[in-house]
Amino acid sequence: MTKEILLKVENISSGYGSTTIVKNFSFDVVRGEILSVTGSNGMGKTTLMKTIMGLIDSRNGKIFYKTEDVTNLSPDYRSKLGIGYVPQGREIFSSLTVEQNIMLPIYTRKNISLEIKNKLEEIYSLFPILKEKRSANGSSLSGGQQQQLAIARALIFDPEIIILDEPAEGIQPSIVSFIGNTLLELAEKSKKTFIVVEQNISLISQLNSDCIVVEKGVLMKKLNAKEINTVEKARDLLSLHN
DSSP, X not given: OOOOEEEEEEEEEEEETTEEEEXXXXXXXXXXOEEEEXXXXXXXXXXXXXXXXXXXXXXXXXXXXXXXXXXTSOHHHHHHHTEEEEOTTOOOOTTSBHHHHHHHHHHTSSSOOHHHXXXXXXXXXXXXXXXXXTTSBGGGSOHHXXXXXXXXXXXXXXXXXXXXXXXXXXXXXXHHHHHHHHHHHHHHHSOOEEEEEOOOHHHHHHHTOEEEEEETTEEEEEEOXXXXXSHHHHHHHHTOOO
């Protein structure tokens, strides 16, 4: 059975000012699968993800979502097509309640269906702590709870693919494991697709997914899931230390 390519990146370059950070980068993401992206700090991972989302303009190359060329489309349009984004640092609104944070994207668009609004309870079933704290301000949440909130907010529009940038950063291991299990559940049961930018070896091996390694803005190597399905294998092959 032929696998459906949901996202295709072809020879993308991007950067800031006169500096090119990402250089002729290409990869595919298959529907219903998780792709890990790793590498040391400052190697271009976040720049690459922001380029895919349209937050940074590409200098050359193409980005396709399904069969549509989205290279020059706005971030909002890409979001409406079905690409979700959880940025590094979470970027939740500390003065809003948990539920207001989740529902905030709803308020920014017109003609939102009741079906989408009803996703709230489904999201709460994935993240019970958010239901418990639905009336609490975002500022009262721990780092792990804030990360769950950021993922929940990305899920409210039921995107087909979600990009997560460093979801394990600054979070205790038990919550990292919980988030990993949630992503695996969504991929298996709901056929969600994920790009997970991560340096946490435990999470990379837990996701049991193919992984690409970024170094100085280029794709250095791609490893299949079987090569990195234990922490020991992942640490040896990815040359990361955590």
